Amino acid sequence: MGNSNTPMVSIIIPVYNGANYLREAIDSALAQTYSNFEVIVVNDGSNDGGETDRIATSYGEKIRYFRKENGGVASALNMGINHMKGDYFSWLSHDDLYLPEKLECDVNAVLSCDDITTPVHGGWINFITNSDNNDVRLPENTHFDLKYYESGIIAVLMGLVDGCSVLIHRSYFDKYGLFDEELLTTQDYAKWFEMFRDKRLLFVNRVLVRSRIHDSQTSRTNSSMSKNVEELHIRFAEEINEKDAEASGIDYYKLLCIALTRFDNLGISKAVRIIEDKIEGTKEPGYGFESRRRLNTYLTDFNKDIFLYGMGKRGKALIRGLKLRGISVCGFSDKDDAICDQVILGISGRPLEDIPKQSLLIVTVDHGEYICDKLKNIGFEHVITYNEIEQLVSETIIDKKELYAAR
Structure with missing residues (x-):
């Protein structure tokens, strides 16, 4: 671990059959302007003829490399966390990229805070690679006020936390446990909900991560993610309470209005009904008419x-x-x-x-x-x-x- 001015960060890269993009991801991790970090690559049982293995081992002692039987992203992340030497956890998907200043911005943000265990996250952009092998940048998801990104419950509800942008103190895993290995596609947001719902977050208001969109990812998402996303948001709807609103500095009724809009946008009717029931049982604030007038x-x-x-x-x-x-x-x-x-x-x-x-x-x-x-x-x-x-x-x-x- 590092000293108080330069804490050590562990970058964990879980990978399964990631030969197409793994080298770019590792290179972006090693290119950080912040100096005190380690890179941990966890091979989650790839069956690509050893290609992922060859790429990872080519880095020698520049990275720490672990192999395991296939068990999903959560299990690979958990292995990395169990082996990390750092004070802070930073996740990098094998098909995504860090900008060089990612860790430096994160660490500077947390060291400027009274509580150095405060979770940090930052901006990101999605990109695709077109038929000419050129990267095409997609519009940024930054149309909300900063307060949405700094409220743990709202940032999670609105999908504003990119997993590869986070910096999380290792004590959070001691308190809240590791990622749920039973969840194959929503393990990140399930854990963010547990960790962040009653917290204020630090948000670095600049792009720190480039998140790649590609065909294999899309097909996986279409086939397996919808049910998991629905179940996760139903859980959110059931568990949201007044303490969450208090931690965000807003009244409970307004938080329910925000949640209802979000769940309706996602088309999750059961979550909508749960929130409607909660709204009916909650007193409307006195400024409601003025709010609608605006x-x-x-x-x-x-x-x-x-x-x-x-x-x-x-x-x-x-x-x-x-x-x-x-x-x-x-x-x-x-x-x-x-x-x-x-x-x-x-x-x-x-x-x-x-x-x-x-x-x-x-x-x-x-x-x-x-x-x-x-x-x-x-x-x-x-x-x-x-x-x-x-x-x-x-x-x-x-x-x-x-x-x-x-x-």
């Missing part, structure tokens, strides 16, 4: 009717969310012509050309910035993305009368 003023400041573009999970959730706050949507459009002929949640669809150009058009699809530009180019005067209003909508107090009516 949202209404912001949207109607455009003095236009409200239409949505995109009727996926987020589009439907936004219709419900606005209605619970006393605001009506006039209609929607979608790239799928068949959807435009439907009535969804009592709202009629229509072709894009039938929406008045002076309307307020809210784009609810992923990476909506690109769609906004196209819509503006064809004459729509007032176009915003869902991201631009997500926090405002989430924090606006739900009207209990609307909730009763909707149920």
